Amino acid sequence: MQPDNSQPAGNGAAPQEAPRQESPSERKPFKWRFLSSSAVILFVTVVGEFVGRTSGGLGGALTFWEGGSLQLWMVRLFFLCAAGWAWTSRAVLKRFFRSMYTGVSLVALSTIAVIVGVLVPQIDGFEDPKQRITAANYDEQYKQFQWAEGYFLYHIRHLYGIGMPEADISQQALDGIDEYRKAYSNEEGDNVEKRMKLAFSGSQKTAEIRTLLLGQDPDAVVSGVARRLTDAATTSDAAFTGTALPAYLDQLRGNLRAFRSRYHRSLGDHWRKRLEGAETEPFLAGEDRIGLLAESVEGNLRTFLNENQAAFGSGAAASVVPAALELVREHDYFGRDASMRGFFHTATALQLNRAYKSAWFATLLGLLGVAIAMNTFVGAPRTWVSARRAGFFVTHIGMLTMLIGGAVSKVSTQRGILHLDLELEPQNEFLLHFDRNQATELPFHVGLDRFARKEWVQVQVEFPKKGFRTKPPTYTLWEGKEIDLDYTDDGKRPQTKLVVKELHDRARVDVSMREAEDPNGPGIFGAAVQFDIDEPTDGDGRREYPIAKVPGFRPELIDTAWGFRLQTAYGEYDPKELLATLPGENAPFASLYVLNDSAGQTQPKPIEIAVGGDYETEDGYKIAVREAVPNFVMSPDTGGPVKDPRPIAEQAPANPAVWIEITHPSGGTPERRLVRQNVDAQSVGLQSGYTFSELMTWLVWDTWSAPGPPHYFLHWGPETEPVLMDAAGNVTPVRAGEPLPLVTADGQPTSTRVVPTEFHRRAVLENETEFLPAHEVAKGGIDEDFYAQESRGMVLEVISNPGTAEESVETVEMISDDPIAERWRSKDGELELLFFQNTALLPFEWRSVLSIYEEGPDGLVQVDAGTERQREIRVNDYFKWKGYRFFQTNASADFPTYSGIGVVYDPGIPIVLIGMYTIILGTVLAFIVRPIVLAHRKKGKTA
Template sequence: MESSKGKSTRVKNGTIVDEKKIGVNKSEEKKRKDTNKVWDFFCSVKLAVIIILLMAVACVLGTFIVQGRSFEEYTARYGYGLATVVRITQLNNVFYSHWFSLLLVMLCANLICCTIRRWRNTFLQTGFVLTHLSLILILLGGVIKFQMGVKGGVNVYIGKSVDYFLTQKIDSMGRTDYIKKPLPFTIALDNFILEKNEPKFQLTTYVKDKDKQKILEVKVGKRQRIPGSEYNVVINDYVPDAELRQEPVNESDRPDNPAVFIKLLGSERALAEGWLLAHANNYHDEKKQDLRLEYIWLPSKQEFDNAVTTVQNVDAKITASVPDLGILQDYSLELNKTFKLGASEYSLRILEYVLNYGDKRPVSEQPANNPAVHVEIEGPDGLEKRWIFESFPDWDKMHPLKYENIKISCSGIAKAHMTRNVIRVCQAPDGNQKLVYIKDKQILETMPWELNKQYSFANNDLQLIITRYFPSFNIKQDVVKKSDQVGTPAIHVRINGPRGKKEEWLFANSKYATWYKDNNFAVLYESTGESIKHYVSDLRIVKNNQTIIEKSIKVNDPLKYDGYAIYQSSYDPEKLSYSGLQIVKDPGIPVAYAGFAALCVGVVFIFYVKPFLRKKLKKENEVAENEYS
């Protein structure tokens, strides 16, 4: 059969068929098949398994590879080649990478397709739909957070405000930079408060010959034994906030411990005042005036005459003794010179000395506040180095030593260091007492002194008054309770040991231990530190010059406004002058919360509502069948 022009027809089973229509139908069928393949792909359980496995691998990589570091740090850690791979694949920021968000989107699409395919348009499918919808919403919330959320921080000083925060960004080259993000409002910090827990204190004991410490319970009246020793401790009294009040007293008219109270006046104000003791703290340095005040008690007329007529300067020395061998010897302060300790196996070398221990300046610039000598001892067991302190002769008792049988002390270091100006208050038992003014190691003036008279000196605008003299100076001490609140607590302890008992007040702010009579047992009442309870920032949100909202925020208790959450994250530990805030904006949170709500409703429907409806429907069907029969 011939076809007409412009038409294509053929006979099939006795029927005329239009070939163009057949082609169109085949094309449509092919499109439907392709569409079905895409649909089947997104409905595939295999796809869900593959995506979940890829996400699991990503989480593992994000755990083992340190996140958010600079390219230089990755290069130092992994090498340049591997660091480049990490940067290109965004493994340095896995959870905020584009490919991780793509995995989340694909998993959402897979869940949506699976839900539509399995959905039967009945009310009983409500739980199924809600649980699948919840997973979709939670995943979408994560995608929104990773791609649209921001997080950063800013420090706000008390009384100041900010309208921005800084957020960290890693550029394409792996470099870390900070970007200033504006805020649609202003954050003002009115105050910052650091709340601390009540401090705790402990009583620590130390047995030197056993080198063992033990912490005792702070309980009044309880006798506590020190295991493996002859010592026990009893706390007789406890004061939560104590003060040690000291009052100078004169115990007798005998010159057992002479002392004078001196006032030093400048041209406009009082410079210093206090007690000088002849046999203890007998000098005071006034650094700004380059002046030293000395109180010297001279028991004989000859010594008195020498002191007021010559510039005597004490020679610095160290004293070494080995009691077991009967050795006691003084040595001059000569650096790097080796001294033999008598006929013993020991030798001593002076390495260095300082006028103020811990001061890094040259010795010539140091004040004579804490003189010390660094020595080296050589003996049968090798070398031992130790510091000897002039003001703390018992320092070595608190530290284990290699050669405990060797006792070393130093003296005269502070006195040997003469200032440019020296005023000596000289006194003798026979009543002679004179002031000697020395400048540049020359005596300029000598004059007798009396109590409560004011004295001035040539070429100097200083005045001196000696107001009191005690022949037998002592300190009367009383422990006074200041308040019932815990401030500076003190305990009164009784130590029982091989040499009887010793009673002492111990203050929690003391830096030094209290030793028993045999110098083998020590106790120290100390603070274990104050733990921080809260750090609180009083914040205000200001917009258009008006306070919108205000709140005192703490850790995990943020201020929320306009989609932003403002957390307390840090503070200035030294001056408490600023508060460190963390600014977070996460638009994915409402979506994720909606997902969790849908999940809860869906689970309740599946486990409670659906079984109830099925049971009810079953009863209705049974009733209907009975009526029909």
């Protein structure tokens, strides 16, 4: 695309050089202009799309050695003819592609193509070249398309936010925020206010978009009709206003809603049938439907008026019926559903909703590539790298390389996900495009050696006495972080300042317990027992650790190997009295905590539940508990839960879950919901997808009351020596230092050994925090601390009245995940801090260490694929093996041993990247180096 080769254009181009070898009749060759060259390009694009559809892509047409259908051979013949024509008319082609008009048209049309792809929502999974809209996925795909396009149209209709809902925050809430400002600074308070506004207007906006797309709920019609009926009624007879009228209105509401959803459903059915290629009857338009609706409403209304003549008198029909029908007719039941579905269908037919993977787009980029190639290598090679042209040349070489790399990517990319789990064997099968039906084999096996998720450490700052209704704020911490709090009334000075002095990745609390020397001395909290536990680990090993239990406060000791359950009890009474506290046959096995957001509740209320039970919440939701599993595991193959065949009592409650059915107070279809103890539906984003999203539910499995291994009591009193009692009431004396004689349900000694080391009657606690040194990172090794998953530690300075004469500093050591050391409360009880690893946020990072295995004669053999550091993957650091790239993609808070690894095989990547680097280089040469060099030369000449 050099000026000297292009058509004369505008006011500055060089004259046209006549092609010498052409016949005299062609001496005045056709002048390409924008319109003509665009038309040619569009035509070729259409042909490309057609060829792509018939042959299943260029690859299908070119692999002629694989045979094929008659259709495919026709395509090949077409290609042959086209190639022959191109060769004979190469001069014409050259002139076409070297015209400035063609080049600019190509870039402009490519731009328009990308714009089309931006404005038309792309189908879900368009990255998969095989993904199409089918009757099976139509509903799901259309739903996404409809939402995305509706969202866009809504904002276009409300340019600059004109007419958009505005948040209206109550004065009470604003006053609350003012107090909050004083406690946490103006900035925090402002942010709370801004977020409240955003959330409020956000939900309003969602509702308006729904109305735009699907029409309005007909409730407004019903209340309008109700008003007219009440106005016309001459009686306030209780039988009429209490029963007959509401019954009629309910019926009307039901009819209108059914009408509305029937319309949307039949519209969907209509388009789905068309996708299947089935015969469709002409679709009844909305206006015609309303006519039918009005007829039926009129019939019902007249019947109602007739039946209640006593209430209305005879003349009411004449005034009420037309008014009611007008309301019914004028309501918008349909929204933009019909036109949107038509648009979706057109976009599908033209492949506009998978634009970037379509044959027409590939053709367009192919033409662009040809044009670039034909214009780059123009003139004598030695001029290509001259100061004047180097930038141009390098940029275009880069573009060409990038397009070639893109083409290589297009035909050879494999992209998918490999599900690995620390507890599973190495895998060699990954799912292309995240699709379970497209499992593909790797030429080797991949194992997961390590996986961890490391959280941000945060401090939650609470002023318990101020009674704020909002959640207390949390602050991410780093060394040197300062937090100003609790401002003076004039807002000028913070009265408390927190300064983070040290942060440690590994920390622990050593708690030592001893019997008080002075029975009335300070710090005595009562009875306690210390144990040494020796239990089996998941592997073949065993693990020993000490633990203390306090009767009355977290008294249970539950065996992790699920062989026994022990409760400690203290007091001067007969231990047999404890037997009455054992759970009965159908005792509740869990607590379901329920909170209705929209009803303004702030504290979740517990409901004790058992399978088969029916319960009702405070505000009338009915909850039926259908099924419960102590150990919910999902199958990676089916996506459904894997049923553990063992009885519930034998399954350790590692991941408890219940299925419940929730029915709205007003009735209707119940929502079936899976509630898991280890998953907070809100923080993982599930809540908003629930039908009754206002109702939040949490599960707490009762490890003591639920079916499980045998119960035991360990009892002692001020004067009573310790005894162990089983559920049958058999009492055995025990002594400190000797293992408890615990047996499992089938009479075997438990695999976990429990040795009480000391029984206390007046125990005193001594807490000692300890910060462990960071692990040294060896060369080629990995950061062990990341995988350690230990408690984190912090040294914090709490400064009172900073910057004043009364300034005082208290140094606080806090340790996360420890029920005592994670909290700190000021002496006056005003300020309370919680130091924790925030799992509700995106983590600081995920990391996995992979290993590679090849199949040997005796099974899998691990291959040396580099050091652990080289095999470690992070979000911005992948691992490559035999052309396959593995990167950290998926993780799930519910399945801590699971790591989803993205797999990409794409030989085009290095080519594309080289192309991009070259483009940058070329641009720098053209826009920065060239003017400098030219200016320098000019200076040289003039000097």
